[in-house]
Amino acid sequence: MxxxxxxxxxxxxxxxxxxxxxxxxxxxxxxxxxxxxxxxxxxxxxxxxxxxxxxxxxxxxxxxxxxxxxxxxxxxxxxxxxxxxxxxxxxxMWLAWMDDYDQNSVQLGEMAYLQSLVTQHFIMYGEDYHSSHNRNGVCLLRHFEHLHRLVLTLQCPKDIANKKYFMEQITRLPDIKLLELGITACGHSFGASLFHVMRMCTAIRALVLGLNVALEDEMGPLFSYSPSEETLCPSDCICDQPPSWKTEELVLNRLEVVEISGFRGTEHEINAVKQICSWATVLRRMTVKFHDSITENKAEVLCELLVTFSRLGLDMIFIYRMP
Incomplete structure (x- = not known):
């Protein structure tokens, strides 16, 4: 080193x-x-x-x-x-390109054995100059057709007033089996962005969803965010747009395993879990790891609520820090 x-x-x-x-x-x-x-x-x-x-x-x-x-x-x-x-x-076999990428000046060559790809973060809402940042990541994704594992991170600033929604820049994802999706929402709704990503990878078998927490793998830390207090967005915030993500049909008929970490039990997070349970028609196991700040009493209340989203054949496992 x-x-x-x-x-x-x-x-x-x-x-x-x-x-x-x-x-x-x-x-x-x-x-x-x-x-x-x-x-x-x-x-x-x-x-x-x-x-x-x-x-x-x-x-x-x-x-x-x-x-x-x-x-x-x-x-x-x-x-x-x-x-x-x-x-x-x-x-x-493992590529983590968490950097600028220009398809005109970066030549990756043939990578027929590549199994895992980690990309630079995508900005959900931002200014015009953020658009080129996202386009670099989009170009990198287009370089690959089939992967076993894809790691994406989505970031949303605290203040999104007068910001542009950039998720529509992502128009396709590689054919993947495992999606690790990290979301730093800063208190905003991320349902529309989650729906946008999931409808482009309907063949996934497993989903690992990290909410404002660090994820690590054999290549080291992927992303992290641990605010002392979760910021609540105003009632007229644009973050829940377009609202069609709550009603538009999405069938994930191969998704069997979901793991969610950093769960705080906010309204936005609860809505996301509810939708995942409805989209994943053959889901057999969902593991929810609560954020360390969640008390045992609150965790028990949230467990009772989340179980109402379950159905026959689905095991829900809850993990929280004991006092």
């Missing part, structure tokens, strides 16, 4: 970690490194490459036929430069 360093003069890091000099290197992590403008790696043995916050990075080239995991987090996004990358990793 190379972290919190400043590289001066012509940097030969890529040459130093490539196969001729590091024939046994299996994992490389570079984090918070300054002065790294160009990184070119040719490695026959590298299995995992993780790059975090490289503010001076201008171009990235990776030729690694054995590479299985690639994570790029806030490297190109920290500058105004167009991301330039050429990735040749035909056996890649």
């Amino acid at each position: 190379l972290m919190e360093v400043r590289l001066r003069g012509p940097c030969g890091l890529g040459e130093a970690v490539s196969s001729p000099r590091c024939p046994s290197l299996r994992r490389l992590v570079v984090k918070d490194a300054y002065g790294l403008g160009d990184l070119t790696i040719h490695s026959e043995c590298l299995l995992k490459l993780e790059l975090f916050r490289l503010p001076d990075l201008q171009s990235l080239t990776v030729v690694a036929p054995a590479l299985q995991l690639l994570k790029l987090d806030n490297c190109f996004a920290l500058s105004s430069r167009q991301p330039v990358a050429n990735i040749s990793a035909p056996h890649l």
